[in-house]
Amino acid sequence: MIFKFLKEGNICSPSGFLSSSLHCGLKKSGKADLCVLFSETPALVVGAFTSNKFCAAPVEVTKKIIERSSRVRAIVVNSGNANACTGKDGIKNAVSMTEIAAKHLGVSPWEVLVCSTGRIGVQMPMDKISNGISKACSGLSKEKGSDAAGAIMTTDLVKKECAVSFRTSDGKRITIASMTKGSGMIAPKMKTAHPHATMLSFITTDAKIDKARLWEIFDSCVSRTFNMISVDGDMSTNDSVILLANGDAGNKTIKGKSPDAGKFSEALYAVMTKMAKNIVLDGEGATKFITIEVSGAKTYSDAELCARAISNSMLCKTAWFGGDPNWGRVLAAAGYSGAQFDQSNVSMKYNDVPVITKGLPIGTSEEKLAKEVSKKELVVRINLGAGSAKCAMWTCDLSYEYVKINADYRT
Numbered sequence: 001m002i003f004k005f006l007k008e009g010n011i012c013s014p015s016g017f018l019s020s021s022l023h024c025g026l027k028k029s030g031k032a033d034l035c036v037l038f039s040e041t042p043a044l045v046v047g048a049f050t051s052n053k054f055c056a057a058p059v060e061v062t063k064k065i066i067e068r069s070s071r072v073r074a075i076v077v078n079s080g081n082a083n084a085c086t087g088k089d090g091i092k093n094a095v096s097m098t099e100i101a102a103k104h105l106g107v108s109p110w111e112v113l114v115c116s117t118g119r120i121g122v123q124m125p126m127d128k129i130s131n132g133i134s135k136a137c138s139g140l141s142k143e144k145g146s147d148a149a150g151a152i153m154t155t156d157l158v159k160k161e162c163a164v165s166f167r168t169s170d171g172k173r174i175t176i177a178s179m180t181k182g183s184g185m186i187a188p189k190m191k192t193a194h195p196h197a198t199m200l201s202f203i204t205t206d207a208k209i210d211k212a213r214l215w216e217i218f219d220s221c222v223s224r225t226f227n228m229i230s231v232d233g234d235m236s237t238n239d240s241v242i243l244l245a246n247g248d249a250g251n252k253t254i255k256g257k258s259p260d261a262g263k264f265s266e267a268l269y270a271v272m273t274k275m276a277k278n279i280v281l282d283g284e285g286a287t288k289f290i291t292i293e294v295s296g297a298k299t300y301s302d303a304e305l306c307a308r309a310i311s312n313s314m315l316c317k318t319a320w321f322g323g324d325p326n327w328g329r330v331l332a333a334a335g336y337s338g339a340q341f342d343q344s345n346v347s348m349k350y351n352d353v354p355v356i357t358k359g360l361p362i363g364t365s366e367e368k369l370a371k372e373v374s375k376k377e378l379v380v381r382i383n384l385g386a387g388s389a390k391c392a393m394w395t396c397d398l399s400y401e402y403v404k405i406n407a408d409y410r411t
Helices: 058-067 087-105 126-137 142-151 212-222 257-280 300-312 316-323 327-336 368-371 400-409
Strands: 017-022 033-047 072-083 112-117 160-167 174-179 198-203 238-245 287-298 347-350 353-357 377-384 387-395
Touching: 017 126, 017 142, 033 058, 033 126, 033 142, 033 198, 033 212, 033 327, 058 087, 058 112, 058 238, 058 257, 072 087, 072 126, 072 142, 072 198, 072 238, 087 112, 087 126, 112 198, 112 238, 142 160, 142 174, 160 257, 174 257, 198 257, 212 238, 212 257, 257 287, 257 387, 287 300, 300 327, 300 377, 316 327, 327 347, 327 353, 327 377, 347 368
Parallel strands: 072 112, 198 238, 287 377
Antiparallel strands: 017 033, 033 072, 033 238, 160 174, 174 198, 287 387, 347 353, 347 377
């Protein structure tokens, strides 16, 4: 492994990043609900955002800023209010958040991004937000990175943060860090903004890297991590992944297919994978972590269709919660997924225990299969027997607690 995870890594672990968080009045609990992340030097920015047609106002505003500005200085994030389905007033309020932060930070509004998460259809209380941003901007610190990870949480039970570091070929130490939130309303299918309960992920790095190469690596990592998780099959209006690279490590610019580009890609993938898996592990009411591995598909698209259908199946997820090996539900989901295959060529395993071969059960006992499905981690392995393409997704079970959390969310 060319990188190492830092023991107490957080969003401010890379050089040149500061943060601040506080309670501005959006959460009735009194817990922190607003944070500001700041780069002491202008940072390259790349992002990926929800493809939901009802995308939130902060998503629209932030996408426009990234399309116009190659470098930014800050991100303002609030929880407790999604600022989604709020019309022109919502856009105006999102823009105001960038302007308020810019004024206090001494930068341009085009250098400030904004993200929100929480209830949909409620206008942002700008008096509270304005006061909160003002105080947060005056309290920026290197030591408050972990506090910021708490401020972006909604139904999350735990903070999600990590950092890794590695050495470049010229001996410079590069750090990549992330803070992420997400527990429910998780089935991202994000598109990168490359000149064109919610999951939010913010990534910082002090690497100096060519922008075109950064876009390529970022896009590849998003497609293989955050876009391959599902808690409940619902895509949020606010899904966003944003990466800032300020170059403070002082390394020689990472370009093309260089060894350092490979190291950076591997390290970023590790960070995103950890964060994506942590979202699933903290899924609302989840008791089990499920990996869906589809192989032997004719095309990658077929493999993904199959994996996604199984991951989102309510019948499969409730069976896993109950420890029921009901493998017929898995095959049914594969069958309606749209993937092309001949059922007589399909084989399936729960972990390493065979379930069916050539489309037919092989007689493994219910007790043996139930033992596998009852484990805290389960790998559902399906070979479609149609080709060599493969795909993996991460999901979880669906419990009584998930229903309770979401039935009571607004009340």
